[in-house]
Amino acid sequence: MANEYATRDELKGQLGIETADTSRDALLDKALTAASRGIDRATGRRFWLDAAPTARTYRLHARVVCQEDGDVLLVDDIGDTAGLMVESASAGGGTFTPVTGYETTPDNALADGFAITGLLRPNGIWGTAFTRIRVTARFGWPSVPDDIAEAALIQATRLYKRKDSPEGIIGSAEWGVRNLSRRDPDVWNLIEPFVVPGFG
Structure with a gap:
């Protein structure tokens, strides 16, 4: 298991399974992985942090927002400034050269538990439409937000129990037989604030 947003033991607690019971671990792990990657796809971002800085290159087209105090280059989520390096190259495959004098936004993002x-x-300004910007950073989030962890647990529980309702129909002595909803409203309420603008 790697980069899941909740632990197997947390999911066992949610389902009332003893921690020492390992008979269903493979199914639980599969549900946690599917729930976590589903949240990534639904929000358009991921909430785990790269182990080491990696480089990503951006073209300025549709990535620059002009504000009163300067141009903002929209980048993928950055969860740590250690090793952060920004470089630019002109059109025609020029050599990348270091960029200084920039600030990260939103202000205090990492201190508040959010990504840059x-x-x-x-x-x-960052340059012309033909300028390329290379950003080397640890991409992702500084830590998994509580709402995302809870959404992963709810969705993993739902996916784990899905084996008992292969046709999408569940039965209950209290409610009778009913169809499963396409999207869990509690999961969506938890992850909706994290959806990348224009993505969801």
């Missing part, structure tokens, strides 16, 4: 989503050039 933009790089601001105070009172400046």
Whole structure:
């Protein structure tokens, strides 16, 4: 298991399974992985952090927001500034050169437990439409938000129990037989604030 948003033991607690009972571990792990990757797809981002800085290259087209205090380059979520490096290259395959004098946005994002989503050039611009920007950073989130962890547990529980309702129909002595809803409203309420704007 790697990069799941909840642990197997947490899921066992949710389902009332003893921690020492390992007979269903493979099914539980599968449900946790599917729930976590489903949240990634639904939100358009991931909430685990790269182990080491990696480089990503951006073209400025449709990625720059002009603000009163300068241009903001929208980047993939950055969860740690250790090893953060920004470089630019002009059109025609020029050599990348270091960029200084930028700020991360939103202000205090990492301190508040959120990811950095933009790089601001105070009172400046990032270049032309043909400029390429290379950002080396640890991409992802500083830690898994509580709402995302809870959504993963709810969805993993639902996926684990799905084996008992292969046709999408569940039975209950209290409610009778009913169809499963396409989207769990509690999961959606928990993850909706994290959906990348324009993605969901």
